[in-house]
Amino acid sequence: MLTLALTGDVMLGRGVDTALRHMQPQDVWGDVLPQLLQADLRIANLECALTKHHQPWTRSWKMFHFRADPAAVRCLQAARIDACSLANNHTLDFEERGLHDTLHTLDAAGIRHAGAGIDAIEAAAPALLDVSGASPCRVALLAFTDNEPGFAAGEAQPGTNFLEVSLGADALRRVADAIARARALGADWVVFSNHWGANFVERPAPDFRRFARRVIELGADVYYGHSAHICQGIEIHQGRPILFDTGDFIDDYAVDPVLRNDRSCLFKLMFEAGALRRIELIPVILQVAQVALARGDDFEAIAARMQQLCAELGTRLERLADRLVYAPGP
Numbered sequence: 001m002l003t004l005a006l007t008g009d010v011m012l013g014r015g016v017d018t019a020l021r022h023m024q025p026q027d028v029w030g031d032v033l034p035q036l037l038q039a040d041l042r043i044a045n046l047e048c049a050l051t052k053h054h055q056p057w058t059r060s061w062k063m064f065h066f067r068a069d070p071a072a073v074r075c076l077q078a079a080r081i082d083a084c085s086l087a088n089n090h091t092l093d094f095e096e097r098g099l100h101d102t103l104h105t106l107d108a109a110g111i112r113h114a115g116a117g118i119d120a121i122e123a124a125a126p127a128l129l130d131v132s133g134a135s136p137c138r139v140a141l142l143a144f145t146d147n148e149p150g151f152a153a154g155e156a157q158p159g160t161n162f163l164e165v166s167l168g169a170d171a172l173r174r175v176a177d178a179i180a181r182a183r184a185l186g187a188d189w190v191v192f193s194n195h196w197g198a199n200f201v202e203r204p205a206p207d208f209r210r211f212a213r214r215v216i217e218l219g220a221d222v223y224y225g226h227s228a229h230i231c232q233g234i235e236i237h238q239g240r241p242i243l244f245d246t247g248d249f250i251d252d253y254a255v256d257p258v259l260r261n262d263r264s265c266l267f268k269l270m271f272e273a274g275a276l277r278r279i280e281l282i283p284v285i286l287q288v289a290q291v292a293l294a295r296g297d298d299f300e301a302i303a304a305r306m307q308q309l310c311a312e313l314g315t316r317l318e319r320l321a322d323r324l325v326y327a328p329g330p
Helices: 016-022 025-037 070-078 094-109 120-124 169-184 204-217 298-310
Strands: 002-010 039-044 083-085 113-114 127-129 138-146 189-195 222-226 234-237 242-243 249-252 261-273 275-287 292-294 324-326
Touching: 002 025, 002 138, 002 189, 002 222, 016 025, 016 070, 025 070, 025 234, 025 261, 025 275, 025 292, 039 204, 070 094, 083 138, 113 127, 113 138, 120 169, 138 169, 169 189, 169 204, 204 234, 204 242, 242 249, 242 275, 249 261, 249 275, 249 292, 275 298, 298 324
Parallel strands: 002 039, 002 249, 039 083, 083 113, 138 189, 189 222, 222 242
Antiparallel strands: 002 261, 127 138, 234 242, 261 275, 275 292, 275 324
16 A cells, blocks of 8 residues: 655745754654654645745745755655655745755755756656555656746746646646656656645635646546645545645744634545545644644644535545544445
8 A cells, every 4th residue: 555645835944944943853743753754655845945045036026935944954854755846936935046956955865856947847847756665656746836927947947837727728738748757757646736826715716626627537646736825625536636735734824813724734645456545634733843733622623624625525534533534435
């Protein structure tokens, strides 16, 4: 069985970067760390540049610019993060130099990445992750974003793998080509990561739902969404999971008192014999520079919310002692 752990946004800059100077690398993951380490592969959306470069992006207006000292990569190594999506609206917050530093830092740490590169070809390339053991397999991570079009990579321009959410022929051709390329490189499983949509939206819009279903129909095994800063529901389409938004995971963000972006989940997906066997949602609570297992009222609130949002999408979650579980019927 393949167990894949997916986190929402991991932002190691600003207040997190400051806190890390007085923490051990593993401390940011708290008591969630064993849950991460039990998986075969771990993938995160890295929502900052890893660079000492101080010049922020100025070619278009941005409210926030996130960067962490490259030494922060040790936190990713402590959780054995295998790959990061870089297709998002903060990867170029410190210009092309910051992107180059991020790519070099991740490469030196042995962490694969997808969704950004020195040109459009590299930005679109999948990250290939090999799992050894009794059931060896290869997982491909593809990463796209519809955020920050000014960051888009070009023929000779560093940047992100930008793609508008659309059912138009050009957009779907790019999706199909990317999945086919991953399969040609030996991928048994394809994870389609997308940093998409607006912040603090509880439910995916109808056009987003249609797009995600088409991605599954074109051959992706997992749709892995993020950007809203809060978890959205899960839909199962053609036996494959659509995680519309996986929320936040590590950050220093202000907390919305109603939507509670400090309440999130770790998503663990289990596959065997070519099929989805189980999804586990591990509720977590976020503080500045640390994630922890949710307990008490926090757990109750996360569990009730995720059960409701998933039920609206036709997905029934069973509540166990410390997690929520989806298991397809026979």
